[in-house]
Amino acid sequence: MIVKPRDRRALTEAALGKRPCDLVIKNARIVNVFTGEIYNGNVGIYDGFIAHIQCDPDNLNISEKELQSEYSYDAKGKYLIPGFIDAHAHVESTMMTPRHLAEAVIPHGTTTMVTDPHEIANVCGTEGVRYMHENSSNLPMRQLILIPSCVPAVPGLENSGAVFLEKEVRELLDLDRVIGLAEVMDFLGVINNDERMISIIKAVEERNLFLEGHAPFLSGRELSAYLCAGPNSDHECTVSQEAREKMRSGMYIDARESSITKNVKTILDGVKNFRYFDTLTLCTDDREPEDILSVGHMNDVVRKAVSCGLHPIDAVKCSTINVAREIGAKNLGAIAPGYAADMVLTESLEELVPSAVFFGGKLVAEEGRLTAVIENMEFMLEKENTIYIDDLKVEDFKIKTPCSASDGKVKARVICYKDFNSSETDIQIEELPVKDGYVDLSNSELKYAVVINRHKGFDTKGYGIVRNFGTHFGAVGSTVSHDSHNLTIVYDNPENAFEVARSIMEGGGGISCAKDGKVLETLALPIGGLMSHKSCSLLAEDADRMKRALRTLGLTQKENPLLRIATLALPVIPKVKMSDLGMVDVLEQKILEMFVL
Amino acid sequence: MIVKPRDRRALTEAALGKRPCDLVIKNARIVNVFTGEIYNGNVGIYDGFIAHIQCDPDNLNISEKELQSEYSYDAKGKYLIPGFIDAHAHVESTMMTPRHLAEAVIPHGTTTMVTDPHEIANVCGTEGVRYMHENSSNLPMRQLILIPSCVPAVPGLENSGAVFLEKEVRELLDLDRVIGLAEVMDFLGVINNDERMISIIKAVEERNLFLEGHAPFLSGRELSAYLCAGPNSDHECTVSQEAREKMRSGMYIDARESSITKNVKTILDGVKNFRYFDTLTLCTDDREPEDILSVGHMNDVVRKAVSCGLHPIDAVKCSTINVAREIGAKNLGAIAPGYAADMVLTESLEELVPSAVFFGGKLVAEEGRLTAVIENMEFMLEKENTIYIDDLKVEDFKIKTPCSASDGKVKARVICYKDFNSSETDIQIEELPVKDGYVDLSNSELKYAVVINRHKGFDTKGYGIVRNFGTHFGAVGSTVSHDSHNLTIVYDNPENAFEVARSIMEGGGGISCAKDGKVLETLALPIGGLMSHKSCSLLAEDADRMKRALRTLGLTQKENPLLRIATLALPVIPKVKMSDLGMVDVLEQKILEMFVL
Numbered sequence A, B: 001m002i003v004k005p006r007d008r009r010a011l012t013e014a015a016l017g018k019r020p021c022d023l024v025i026k027n028a029r030i031v032n033v034f035t036g037e038i039y040n041g042n043v044g045i046y047d048g049f050i051a052h053i054q055c056d057p058d059n060l061n062i063s064e065k066e067l068q069s070e071y072s073y074d075a076k077g078k079y080l081i082p083g084f085i086d087a088h089a090h091v092e093s094t095m096m097t098p099r100h101l102a103e104a105v106i107p108h109g110t111t112t113m114v115t116d117p118h119e120i121a122n123v124c125g126t127e128g129v130r131y132m133h134e135n136s137s138n139l140p141m142r143q144l145i146l147i148p149s150c151v152p153a154v155p156g157l158e159n160s161g162a163v164f165l166e167k168e169v170r171e172l173l174d175l176d177r178v179i180g181l182a183e184v185m186d187f188l189g190v191i192n193n194d195e196r197m198i199s200i201i202k203a204v205e206e207r208n209l210f211l212e213g214h215a216p217f218l219s220g221r222e223l224s225a226y227l228c229a230g231p232n233s234d235h236e237c238t239v240s241q242e243a244r245e246k247m248r249s250g251m252y253i254d255a256r257e258s259s260i261t262k263n264v265k266t267i268l269d270g271v272k273n274f275r276y277f278d279t280l281t282l283c284t285d286d287r288e289p290e291d292i293l294s295v296g297h298m299n300d301v302v303r304k305a306v307s308c309g310l311h312p313i314d315a316v317k318c319s320t321i322n323v324a325r326e327i328g329a330k331n332l333g334a335i336a337p338g339y340a341a342d343m344v345l346t347e348s349l350e351e352l353v354p355s356a357v358f359f360g361g362k363l364v365a366e367e368g369r370l371t372a373v374i375e376n377m378e379f380m381l382e383k384e385n386t387i388y389i390d391d392l393k394v395e396d397f398k399i400k401t402p403c404s405a406s407d408g409k410v411k412a413r414v415i416c417y418k419d420f421n422s423s424e425t426d427i428q429i430e431e432l433p434v435k436d437g438y439v440d441l442s443n444s445e446l447k448y449a450v451v452i453n454r455h456k457g458f459d460t461k462g463y464g465i466v467r468n469f470g471t472h473f474g475a476v477g478s479t480v481s482h483d484s485h486n487l488t489i490v491y492d493n494p495e496n497a498f499e500v501a502r503s504i505m506e507g508g509g510g511i512s513c514a515k516d517g518k519v520l521e522t523l524a525l526p527i528g529g530l531m532s533h534k535s536c537s538l539l540a541e542d543a544d545r546m547k548r549a550l551r552t553l554g555l556t557q558k559e560n561p562l563l564r565i566a567t568l569a570l571p572v573i574p575k576v577k578m579s580d581l582g583m584v585d586v587l588e589q590k591i592l593e594m595f596v597l
Helices: A010-018 A096-108 A118-135 A168-172 A187-191 A195-206 A220-229 A240-248 A265-273 A289-294 A297-306 A312-318 A321-327 A494-506 A536-554 A562-566 B008-017 B098-108 B118-135 B166-172 B187-192 B196-208 B220-229 B242-246 B264-271 B289-294 B299-306 B310-316 B323-326 B494-506 B536-552 B562-566
Strands: A023-031 A038-046 A049-055 A072-074 A079-082 A084-089 A109-114 A142-147 A178-184 A210-213 A251-256 A280-281 A343-346 A352-357 A362-366 A409-419 A427-436 A448-451 A462-465 A475-478 A485-489 A510-515 A518-524 A577-580 A582-585 A590-592 B021-032 B039-048 B049-053 B073-074 B079-082 B084-088 B110-115 B144-145 B178-184 B212-213 B250-256 B280-283 B343-346 B354-359 B362-366 B409-418 B424-435 B449-454 B461-467 B475-478 B487-491 B510-515 B518-524 B576-579 B583-585 B591-592
Touching: A010 A049, A010 A448, A010 B196, A010 B220, A010 B583, A038 B008, A079 A251, A079 A475, A079 B187, A084 A280, A084 A297, A096 A118, A096 A352, A096 A362, A096 A536, A109 A321, A109 A352, A118 A142, A118 A178, A118 A343, A118 A536, A118 A582, A142 A168, A168 A178, A168 A195, A178 A195, A187 A195, A187 A220, A187 B008, A187 B250, A195 A210, A195 B008, A220 A362, A220 B008, A220 B049, A240 A251, A240 A265, A251 A321, A265 A280, A265 A297, A280 A297, A280 A312, A280 A321, A280 A518, A289 A536, A297 A312, A312 A321, A321 B494, A352 B220, A362 B299, A427 A462, A427 A577, A448 A494, A448 A577, A462 A582, A462 B144, A475 A494, A475 A562, A485 A494, A485 A562, A494 A510, A494 A518, A518 A536, A562 B118, A562 B576, A590 B362, B008 B039, B008 B049, B008 B299, B021 B343, B079 B536, B084 B250, B084 B299, B084 B323, B098 B118, B098 B289, B098 B299, B098 B354, B098 B362, B098 B536, B110 B323, B110 B354, B118 B144, B118 B166, B178 B196, B178 B510, B187 B196, B196 B212, B196 B220, B242 B250, B242 B264, B242 B518, B242 B562, B250 B264, B264 B280, B264 B299, B280 B299, B280 B310, B280 B323, B289 B536, B299 B310, B310 B323, B409 B510, B424 B461, B449 B494, B449 B576, B461 B576, B461 B583, B475 B494, B475 B562, B487 B494, B487 B562, B494 B510, B494 B518, B510 B536, B536 B562
Parallel strands: A023 A072, A023 A079, A084 A109, A109 A142, A142 A178, A178 A210, A251 A280, A409 A462, B021 B073, B021 B079, B084 B110, B110 B144, B144 B178, B178 B212, B250 B280, B409 B461
Antiparallel strands: A023 A038, A038 A049, A079 A343, A343 A352, A352 A362, A409 A427, A448 A462, A448 A485, A475 A485, A475 A510, A510 A518, A577 A582, A582 A590, B021 B039, B039 B049, B079 B343, B343 B354, B354 B362, B409 B424, B449 B461, B449 B487, B475 B487, B475 B510, B510 B518, B576 B583, B583 B591
8 A cells, every 4th residue: 555544543533523633724625536526625634644624515504513723724715636646757857866856846736756767777776766765755745666667678789787677676666665667668578578578567466566558659459468468557658549549448648748748738639539537647757957947847737738628627637536546546646534635725727836735734835935844865876976987088989990991981870860859760871981990070960979888897888970960069978868878979079079978977977068179068967877966946057058058069959958869879769779789770679780891 | 466367478469469369259339438439349358358459449441450269259239348347245135155146147247246245254254255255266257255344243232153353354365356345334433443443454454455335324524534444435325415425535436226225316316417427336235036037237227327317338337447446456347458358248228238248258148148157066064054043942932021010011112113114213112011921912013023143152032022013913034134144033922933933943044934823934045044055036936935925924015025024133223123132222332121120
């Protein structure tokens, strides 16, 4: 049981009025997610849970002794809704620690998040998951954890910092706030009965825990096969028709509105005529600090759903009780006796700006400010430099051609981005100039790329050539490089690359760019090479500076130029990506030779 | 996990078409409980589960290789709905064994029942529950079992054949098809934190199993307290307002349509304007053999709901996936990949007469006839005579007056039924004639009543006097006598009572009536004194004969005169009832002295 009153006896007594409540929220317009009604009432809270609600929606003039409590909060007739539950999110994608993220999202009304520490797991293994678990303990919100299912994402094609098999997953399932298995993204492994996936799913299913899915574009028989294998949710739905088919198949659709990927409208366009939305939920997946500061968190996703035509009460339901049911959490996601006293007070169900946020029956934020105290804690892992790269030389960034390239030219496979915005790529064979036995791009639109394994015990480096990456000149590098988070650099010449690498390694990981042999800007992410020690607002400033620097190099994406480099080494996005082993043919699942001889 | 594919690998392969399906149901009008849609499709089944559904609801002209199978069933365009799930039922109330009940209900489309073996538990204890579990094994339907929570129903006021404390409940939770705790009817015990109830609830909650509630008329703070204690469902809702309040409080409402108690209309009247019916389900609770034969089982309840204005698709949803979610059963209650292949084919969603019933992917009934074979099995408990009463004499049925009653009269408490139909009673003090030191009702409208403990190790007898019971003359007795199932007899004179007792004891339990010193009719219920070895149709004939005999004595209730005697010793219905310890003040929870001196 994920959420459960600590002492049911005492809670029962509070309900009966035998002991005073800790707090009574008075004069609220309660949104009831069971009936879809809205009515006035007073909510009595004891030890973090709702003990009793005084209300009279049918105007029966019920006389009842008033809820007794030393403390009351006047809701002044505002709407009281259950606290938002984020159905799927990666804390690491915010570059904040769980504690700093909490600080940032609580004022927006997010009281529970279902998180997947997939990134840190790929870097630090089980210790990384344990760190996220500890770091998110004793917060004035609830960060539930799913155990990453695919570490590494694509075995055999990349080397990450850890390998999760059944044993690691079983071990982590014992942690307190762990509720299941995170996005089972190796859907090919699942439907083809790959031993790794099947044994992991079995371990989780044995405990009757939640199996989160991940099934972009899966359809027809393959979708059925995936569902037959166990996972039954998806946050990767990006097409209206896809959403329709998946909901018909009984899959939970976690409609995503991340900083980059906005699927809520498309999904609603697809399913809005359905009679039921029981299996529709909302999630943020990846939200950047600036975004959280400026537009919000789950409240922004819900607002978007409402603006796209979802009835506000349905939208509240989708972001509360529906998620609780999806993950199998009782006593969560509703304003009712016995439910966790996580609630949001708001003036408008369309605007969804919280005027107060309650978590576990305590006021934790008011008018956009966190009022709860989040204690500072120290963690061993935060002090560890996780960048295990031996001394680099400028020469390491040169790409040697094979002996046969003696005529000043060489045929090589080049990764071509569709355009400057899309992360989709194709491969094409081009003739490249050669100088002194090395590929020479000094007068080319093409750029060099390298993925340097930065995990303990590896010294692999994979090289590639990219077209349409976006930078006109200079080098950009990052240890936020999904999913193995090796140091990935795209560069115009070895000197710039070297500077970028040096700066990132000094900071214990992060993102950096250089031009003319000088570092322009570095965003240090010393925790696992993924997260910062800074708060949301400070980090947003850093990120803003970093983005501006990247834009000067030519990365002009409106959304987030930081992500351009971060997805070059994501070998699950077709058709060709990079890894520390070289260029990867994503569909064929094999490493490609760079040179065509 | 209650329902789970045996081999997910093989099921996945069947979905992909890598292995043939066991059966394909073709040309069906599929009712989708996730979206509320109805569309044409073919359903491929493998090893009891749905592997894949071929359909094209959006007319996209999807081309897909046809589902391969040696066997197919032509649905001829009829509606295909998930098999009905009965949210709450007592097998013993049908007087049939689990196997015979299965035989009777499957042709009506009930493929899963959530059963509470409360009656047999009160007689035979844990062995009784084990018997029901074994007897319901390997059936062409799924009988899930909840562990009786209140054995005896009212400790201290009656002696039943068993006592269930935490230990017994924990032991039984290990059985295969056990999914939780049955109707927690001692709601006073629950909200007052009685040790018995709290420890039992805790044991079940620890395993994250289902806590079924039972909370007639509970409202306001007491309802909140009950919910705070854990149970969150109720099948005892009989008032529209009550249903509204309970659904608002997040309680699952199992709307009951038993043979006697018909609540569906009242409940729907109360909640029909709610936006959501996620927490509304349907159940039979207690259905008699004649009823099952003549009007049906869950299909009749659903039909009733539709006739009361619930949209047919909502009604199907309430009787399928909603129940599955209530009890925490994944893969049950829908027609979707990975779900149990329990389905009903029907020509009309208003009539709901199944033309075919599939369970676990097999055709189990067609056109009202069971086509599956239910194997005969022998059980030790069925051979045991559970009536442990020492030899009775006619004198045992005389009520001795206290010495002080020397003037031919005595003041005594009399149980007065409100009328011949209601089971509600009050107490009143009346002056009774005395003859030879015994109460003499030979010229009175009043009747004697006795509850003779019939369990091993007891020889208690409780006496009472009743007014308005209904019989004009003769005696009627029964070992079906809720909840302790002691032998209860209401009689005009000791001779008739003696004959009734003798006949019942000879049959190993049952119901009997006598007049003028002769037994008129006996319905033998030799299994635990509660159930017969007979099939539904034979039992219906027996019951019909018995009812006619009872009517000749004056029990003219339209519904079921058998139940008149069965509820006299039910010490949870106000205000006064009987037990083997005497007359019981239900509200004050104490035994009443018969004579007022």
